[in-house]
Amino acid sequence: MAQLSQVAEPEDAPIPKGFRSAEIGWPRLGAIPHPPRRLPLVGDVLGANVRTPVQDSMRIGQALGPIFRRKAFGKEIVFVWGAGLAAELADESRFAKHVGLGVANLRPLAGDGLFTAYNHEPNWQLAHDVLAPGFSRDAMAGYHPLMLDVARQLTARWDEREAAGRSVDVPGDMTKLTLETISRTGFGHDFGSFERSRPHPFVTAMVGTLSYAQRRNVVPPALAPLLLRGATRRNTADMAYLNRTVDDVVAARRAAPGQGTGDLLDRMLEVAHPETGERLSAENIRRQVITFLVAGHETTSGALSFALHYLSRSPEVLARAQAEVDAIWGDVAEPAYEQVAKLRYLRRVLDESLRLWPTAPGFSRQARQDTTLGGTHPMREGAWALVLATLLHRDPEAWGERPETFDPDRFAPSAVRARTAHVFKPFGTGARACIGRQFALHEATLVLGLLLRRYDLHPDPGYRLRVAERLTLMPDGLTLRLSRRAGAA
Structure with a gap:
């Protein structure tokens, strides 16, 4: 998310006030270090490292303090990570979501989907109100068997790898x-x-579009047509494939209505807004499906992968988490929906x-x-800042003297x-925070519980955590060896 330039938006999506301002609405930038x-x-x-702009900005922020700025090729971005300043920016009466940087670069694909919509676009509220019941407790309980x-399927694959004495590709399998x-x-x-x-x-196509959006932010706009010519062609092909795939999924459902038993796609196709009677358009349905398929799996796979990395490196934490799973789930073949939320220590691990x-x-x-x-930095209406959560989550003011410790x-x-x-803001903040956060947390806790009940985790002694960036973060090259726990079914 910590990138250095912006790209123009499609003509049908006017850019909100302040987005193109040379000083992005900050009258006294001189008071902010760079x-x-x-x-x-x-x-x-x-x-600067164009491949790891988030980690680059973390290094700079730790040196410059809780608010700083970076500039490249005429574009200046203000970063915030101090706990007090971030709390102010979370105030919904004063601040709202800003769609910019790499998120804006995804608009040619996701348009006014829930994640990429501008605040003034009506489809965000319409889609949110239609889809929110799809993440209720009853809906979540319905997803649990799937x-x-x-x-x-995952444990069957890991059983084969364990039996053969082979390591598992954690990010790939997650x-x-x-x-x-x-x-x-x-x-x-x-x-x-x-x-x-x-x-x-x-x-492959999804990773391509995310990586392309990242690259657009570290290449000077004037040079992008030259430097990204081949990447732009590949991105066009990737977007076309994603669109075709989603169109096929939607067409199959339209041809066999009732197959989804009230899932998200059923809601998109059949449910009207409870007050206005409006329905999602075909184009917006495509954008919402793409948003959920991409955002709904990319971030959760990363969260699971990081959690497995830290568990494998923390024997005491691993043993404590396994003991909790054993005690709460006992000998049941598969946990019921209500048993997942009882894994409170494992949730802390996540x-x-x-x-x-x-x-x-x-x-x-x-x-x-x-x-x-x-109380120091004036902001005009429309001025924006990027909250760097990776540093906010390491602010000693909030997390103590050893915030890097797991x-x-x-x-x-x-x-x-x-x-x-x-x-603590892993899902954003305010009205525009991730609509699927409870879905992701239930899924991740369930999967971790199933894996810890079944396996002991053994890290590669030579591996040191490397973090790959493609707008989202993911451990790079993480593998683990497994051994079946005594008595594991």
């Missing part, structure tokens, strides 16, 4: 799991991911992993009216109560 050795015209490019079915989970629970579609030795073409590496690493906020941030007890109830609000 990296040393800024160069004329090109800005803060010395020492989640278990997909998890069985991606297969989460893609199948959202596609089957939400849209009644089976990609057959676990029957493939390589990623499904949908995943939250702590999301603290250290929130897979959606930042979010932007814009001023609803002229205001002042932190410690699930940071999320014990007493610790949560003692902490100030708005310092």
Whole structure:
């Protein structure tokens, strides 16, 4: 999320006030520090790493403090990570979501879908009101058996690898799991991911579009047609494939109505707004399906992968989590829906992993009216800043003197109560926070519980965590060895 330039929007999506401002609505940028050795015209490019802009910005932010700015090729971005400043930006009466940076680069694909819609676009509220009941408790309980079915496919694959003494590709298998989970629970579609030795073409195309959106933010706009010529052609092909895939899924449902038993696609096709009677258009349905298929599996797969990494490196935490699963789930073949939320310590493990590496690493906020941030920094209406969650989650003011240490007890109830609000934001904030967060947390906790009950995890001694960036974050090259636990079914 921490990228350095912007791209023009389609003509049918007018850019809100403040987005193109040379100073993005900050009258006194001089009061905000920036990296040393800024160069004329090109800005803060010395020492920048275009492949890891989030981690690059984390390094800069730790040196410059809780609010800083970066500039490249005439575009300047203000970053915020201090707990107090982030809490102000979370105030919905003063600030709203800002769609910019890499998120805006996804609009040619996702348009006014829930994640990429501008605040003034009416389809966001329409889709939110229509789809929100699809994430109710009753709806979640209905998804639970399908989640278990997909998890069985994962454990069957891991049993084969364990029996053969071979390591498992954690990010690759978590991606297969989460893609199948959202596609089957939400849209009644089976990609057959676990029957493939390589990623499904949908995943390849999705990674391509996310990576392209990232690259657009680190290439000077004037040079993009030259430097990204081949990448642009590939991105066009990737978007066309994603659109065709979704069109086929929707067409299959229209040809056999009632097959979804009230899932998300059924709601999109059949449910009108409860007050206005409006329905989603065919174009918006395509955009929403793409949004859920991409966002609904990419971030959860990253969260699971980071959690498995930290569990494998923390024997005491692993043993404690396994003991909890054994005690609460006992000998039942498969846990019931209500038993998942009882894994409170395992949920702390997941939250702590999301603290250290929130897979959606930042979010932007814009001023609803002229205001002042932190009593020092004036912002005009429409001015925006990027909240760098990866550093907010490491602010010593909120998390203590050793914020880099993995410690699930940071999320014990007493610790949560003692902490100030708005310092843990892995799903964004406010009205535009992730609509599927409870779905993701239930899925991830269920899968971790099933895996820990079945396996002991053994890390590669030579592996050091590397984080790949493609708008979202994912461990790079993470493999684990497995051994079946005594008595595991």
